Amino acid sequence: MTDLITLQGVNKYYGDYHALRQIDLKIRQGEFFSLLGPSGCGKTTLLRTIAGFEETSSGSLHIDGRDMRGVSANHRPTNMVFQSYAIFPHLSVGENVAFGLRKDPRGKAEKARAVERALEMVGLGGYGGRRAHALSGGQRQRVALARALILEPKVLLLDEPLSALDKKMREQMQVELMRLQRQVGITFILVTHDQEEALVMSDRIAVMFEGEIGQLDDPETLYRRPNSKRVASFIGLMNFLRGRVTEVGAQIEVEVAGLGRCAVPAEQAPAGAAPGDMSIGIRPETLAILFEGETTDRRVVRGMVDEVVYYGDMTYYDVRIEGVEKPLTISMKNLIGRPVLDVGTATRVAWDERSLVLLAG
Amino acid sequence: MSLRIYAIAYLIFLYAPIVLLPIFAFNDGSIIAFPLQGFTTQWFGELATTAALHEAVGNSLTIAVVSALLATCLGMCAARAGTMAEFPGKRGITGFIMLPLVLPEIIVAVSLLVVVVRVMGLSLGNWTIILAHTLICTPFCIAILNGAFQNLDRSMEEAAMDLGQSRWGAFRLVTLPLVAPGIVSSLLISFTISLDEFIIAFFLSGNSPTMPVYIWGLLRFPDKLPVVMALGTILVALSILLLTLAEIMRRRGLARAGLKDTGGFL
Numbered sequence: 001m002t003d004l005i006t007l008q009g010v011n012k013y014y015g016d017y018h019a020l021r022q023i024d025l026k027i028r029q030g031e032f033f034s035l036l037g038p039s040g041c042g043k044t045t046l047l048r049t050i051a052g053f054e055e056t057s058s059g060s061l062h063i064d065g066r067d068m069r070g071v072s073a074n075h076r077p078t079n080m081v082f083q084s085y086a087i088f089p090h091l092s093v094g095e096n097v098a099f100g101l102r103k104d105p106r107g108k109a110e111k112a113r114a115v116e117r118a119l120e121m122v123g124l125g126g127y128g129g130r131r132a133h134a135l136s137g138g139q140r141q142r143v144a145l146a147r148a149l150i151l152e153p154k155v156l157l158l159d160e161p162l163s164a165l166d167k168k169m170r171e172q173m174q175v176e177l178m179r180l181q182r183q184v185g186i187t188f189i190l191v192t193h194d195q196e197e198a199l200v201m202s203d204r205i206a207v208m209f210e211g212e213i214g215q216l217d218d219p220e221t222l223y224r225r226p227n228s229k230r231v232a233s234f235i236g237l238m239n240f241l242r243g244r245v246t247e248v249g250a251q252i253e254v255e256v257a258g259l260g261r262c263a264v265p266a267e268q269a270p271a272g273a274a275p276g277d278m279s280i281g282i283r284p285e286t287l288a289i290l291f292e293g294e295t296t297d298r299r300v301v302r303g304m305v306d307e308v309v310y311y312g313d314m315t316y317y318d319v320r321i322e323g324v325e326k327p328l329t330i331s332m333k334n335l336i337g338r339p340v341l342d343v344g345t346a347t348r349v350a351w352d353e354r355s356l357v358l359l360a361g
Numbered sequence: 362m363s364l365r366i367y368a369i370a371y372l373i374f375l376y377a378p379i380v381l382l383p384i385f386a387f388n389d390g391s392i393i394a395f396p397l398q399g400f401t402t403q404w405f406g407e408l409a410t411t412a413a414l415h416e417a418v419g420n421s422l423t424i425a426v427v428s429a430l431l432a433t434c435l436g437m438c439a440a441r442a443g444t445m446a447e448f449p450g451k452r453g454i455t456g457f458i459m460l461p462l463v464l465p466e467i468i469v470a471v472s473l474l475v476v477v478v479r480v481m482g483l484s485l486g487n488w489t490i491i492l493a494h495t496l497i498c499t500p501f502c503i504a505i506l507n508g509a510f511q512n513l514d515r516s517m518e519e520a521a522m523d524l525g526q527s528r529w530g531a532f533r534l535v536t537l538p539l540v541a542p543g544i545v546s547s548l549l550i551s552f553t554i555s556l557d558e559f560i561i562a563f564f565l566s567g568n569s570p571t572m573p574v575y576i577w578g579l580l581r582f583p584d585k586l587p588v589v590m591a592l593g594t595i596l597v598a599l600s601i602l603l604l605t606l607a608e609i610m611r612r613r614g615l616a617r618a619g620l621k622d623t624g625g626f627l
Contacts, residue, residue, distance in 0.1 A: 053519055073522045086520035090538045099534075100524035147524065 004029040004154060004187050005050065010059035012045055012211075019045045021211040023059070027155075027189065032181050034190045034198040037208035038234070044159060046208070047191045051157050052076045064154055079148035080157040083164070085140045087132045093119070093143055094128030100151045118146040121180070138169050145177075149184060156181075158190045162197060174200055195235045199223065207231050223283075227270060229359045232281045239287075239328045243280040245358070248273055252358065256280050258323030259301055262353035269358035279359040284331040286355035289317060290348040291338055298350040303328070305345045315340055319349055379597055386590040393586050404591035414592070417575035424487055424562075424571060425555040428494035432551045433544060435495070436502025441536075443503070444510040445518075462500035469493055470564035477565070485567040493561045498551035505550060505611070509543025542610040549607035553600055572596075 005027040012020035019042050027033050035043040048054045049061065052073035061068045063077060079100070088096050097115045104111065119125055122142035135143065141161060148156055161177075162170045178201055181188045192198050198205050199219040206216045215222060215231045226232035229240065247253040251263040252273060269278075290296060306327040307318035315334055318327035330349065334340070341347065386405070390398035408414060442448075443455050461469065473493050477483050513536065521531035537544075559573040566574055576592060579585045 051523060053522075072527075073519070074525045074527060078523075080520070080523045082516040082520055084514050084516050086514055086516040088517065088520075088535055088539075099521070102534075103525055151524065 002029045003027065004064055005189075006060075006062045007050075008060045010046075010049065010061060011057045012042075012049060012054065013057045019211050020049070020056075023211075023213060025206065025213065025216070027187060028204075030185055030187055031203040032178065032188045032190070032201055034192060034202040034205045035208060036192055036195060036198040036205050036234075037214075039193055040210075041208040042211040043191045043193075043208050045211075047080075047157050047159055047189060050155070050189065051078050051080050077154040078157055079151050079153040079155075080159065081141070081144045081148050081161050083160045085144040085161075085164075087135070087140050087143055087147075089133045091132060092128065093124070093130045093132055093135070096132055096143055097128070097146045097150055099147060114150060115146075118150040119143075121149065121183070122146045123176070137165055138173065141165070141173065145180070149180075153186065155187045155189060158188060160191055160193070162192070163194070170197070177201060199235070207234060209234075225268065225357060226281065226359065229279055229281075232357065232359055237284050237329060237331075239282045239284065239326075240359075241280040241282065241324055241328075243278050243358070245269075245273060245275045245278055248275065254278070254280065254356070254358065256356070257325070258321045259299075259351060262299070262356070264353050264356050264358060268354070268356060270360055273358055273360075281357040281359050282328070282351065282355060284316065284329045286352060287328060287330040288350040289319070289330055289332055289341070290350055296350045298352045300348050300350050303347055303349050305341050305343055305347055308341065308343055310340060317341065319347060321349065382590055382597055383594045385587060386594040388587065391584045391587055393590070404587045405595075407588050408591055408595075411588075414572075414575060417570050417572045420487055420566075420569055421556055421572040424490050424494060425552045427491050428498055428555045429548045429552040431491070431495040432498035432502045433506075433547045435499045436506045436547055437540075437544065439499070439503045440506035440510045444507060444513075445515060459500045459503060461497050462504075464497075466497065466558070466560045467564075469496060470561040473561075474564050485565055487567075487569075489565040489567075490562050490571065493565055494551075494555040494558060497558070497561070498554050501554060502547040502551055505547045506540065506543050508611075509540040509546075513539055542613050545610040546607040549603045549610070553603050553607075557596060557600065 003026040005025070007023050007025040010020055010023040010025075011018070021042075023046065035046055037043045045054060049056055050063070052068065052071060052075075068076060088099065091099070094112075094115050097118050098111060101111050101114065106114070115128060116125065119127055122145045124139065124142050124146065127139070127143075132140075132143065141164075144161075158177075162173055165173060174197060177188070177190075190198070190201065199222075202219055204216065204218050205222055207214045207222065209230055215227045217225075222231070223236055226235060226238075232238045233240075241259070242257040244255045245252055246255055246261075250266065252266055252269050253261070254264055255261055288296070288298075290300065301321055303319040303321040305317055306320045309316040313334060315332050317330045317332065319330055320327045328349065332338070384397070385393050387400055387402065388397045389401035389403070439455075439458055443451065470493065473489065474485075477485065477489050483489075517535050517539065518528075518531045521535040522528065526534060557573055559577065562571040563574050563577070570578065572592075576589055579589050
């Protein structure tokens with residue numbers, strides 16, 4: 001895949017505030033790319049910089065090989081779906097979608113067909129005559145999509161497009177956006193603070209903190225091998241334990257507080273890990289409670305149930321283990337015949353060194 | 362209960378004098394006193410045949426229309442800058458341009474008189490009144506248009522630009538239609554303010570008076586009083602009509618944009 005968007009050394013200041021710090025980023029042709037991070041991390045600023053609503057303070061931005069310096073938003077091959085959708089309330093749905101075609105030399109009938117095609121693509125065929133302000137949130141979102149896509153941009157920018165929708169609607173739109181992206185085949189850049197949304201939809205995710213990109217990877221790598229404690233705690237649930245690297249070789253020997261000595265595969269540690277103190281991350285689903293009569297060939301440690309949270313399909317246990325600072329969170333599927341343990345039950349926890357992640361700091 | 366009495370007394374105090382206007386405008390007697398003499402429309406007839414009045418009304422209408430247009434244009438620039446842009450000293454500047462709202466008109470009148478006649482050595486005319494009326498109307502326009510612009514989603518203009526429009530195109534095709542009701546409302550209110558403004562017009566009019574100044578002149582002739590009443594009646598009716606229109610436009614604007622009411626003048 002070729003690179004469509006290239007940012008090199010991009011900085012953005014608002015007065016003294018450093019909103020974007022030395023961003024280097026390549027976004028590929030046809031990928032679903034997400035900018036993920038807590039509010040105020042600069043992800044929206046970065047998106048607006050690509051769209052042309054913000055000037056970079058320094059650094060360069062190329063889209064499709066063209067330098068975007070001095071190119072205003074209306075001349076960039078990008079279109080945007082705004083967080084508020086920004087549907088023009090004084091125009092009908094059809095007029096909204098046709099707005100971008102005003103300077104298009106095509107005839108009226110041809111434009112009308114294009115509008116109808118765009119509306120059908122987002123599942124709003126026949127809605128052209130409706131008043132825009134009478135639409136529901138999900139419908140507005142679709143109009144905003146149709147309005148942006150009708151111009152056949154090289155990049156579609158989505159600024160927290162699903163944050164205003166309820167949970168059910170959001171999940172439905174996630175699937176539709178992915179389908180739409182495959183269908184039109186253009187690059188989508190999504191800004192979101194919802195890590196689950198980013199994991200579900202993206203080919204690659206850039207996790208941002210305080211104006212910097214903390215990690216850029218595909219969802220699975222990001223989840224399995226976060227490169228820092230802040231990425232690990234931002235994405236999914238993670239137990240953190242204290243540990244000490246004793247030897248670095250083909251495998252990494254670690255002394256984990258409360259769990260004991262083990263050897264962790266080298267790819268589970270940051271490059272250049274050296275002996276010394278490190279944080280160890282363990283995902284709740286990689287730990288298991290051993291119920292009565294169950295056996296395992298994995299390593300086992302004894303503990304006591306400290307807290308039980310029942311979710312229906314899953315139960316989350318906090319298990320206190322001697323030598324471990326905070327109780328470990330363990331998620332268990334509620335399979336047939338498996339009881340829900342009470343607080344205070346003595347139990348055994350199975351763990352595996354292959355699921356440990358070594359984290360700097 | 363006492364609150365209700367207070368409210369009723371308040372309303373009587375506020376509106377009784379105005380109610381007297383139409384009553385005596387249709388009263389068949391040149392003395393303004395009860396009991397009423399009978400119904401007549403002769404005072405309105407007299408209005409129609411007074412040439413000096415027509416000239417005064419002409420002056421007033423010209424001044425009101427021009428100052429309303431000027432004040433609304435200025436108000437629009439200020440409101441847009443005040444709500445959609447960030448710049449240093451914004452608070453101070455906004456406060457400063459709203460100042461004429463509380464500045465006594467007599468001060469505006471006297472200072473302009475001095476500037477125009479003494480400093481610049483120009484003669485008075487409708488244009489001096491237009492200048493002064495623009496000055497006093499602009500803060501009202503800003504107040505009204507601020508509401509219209511504040512309700513506007515900032516991303517609207519950005520969306521229009523994103524869809525290929527220039528800055529001006531985005532303003533013309535999206536912002537302008539959305540604030541149009543506010544503009545109409547601002548035009549109507551500044552028109553009304555200018556139309557019945559007296560102090561400034563009295564100081565700054567040249568040889569040809571505006572309508573309020575003309576009415577004031579009529580008061581010296583007691584037998585003309587019913588004619589003034591008739592004229593007053595027409596003015597009150599017109600003012601109410603215009604203000605109602607302005608409010609309807611403002612509310613329609615809110616409804617069109619699907620927004621909630623954040624308070625206006627009425």
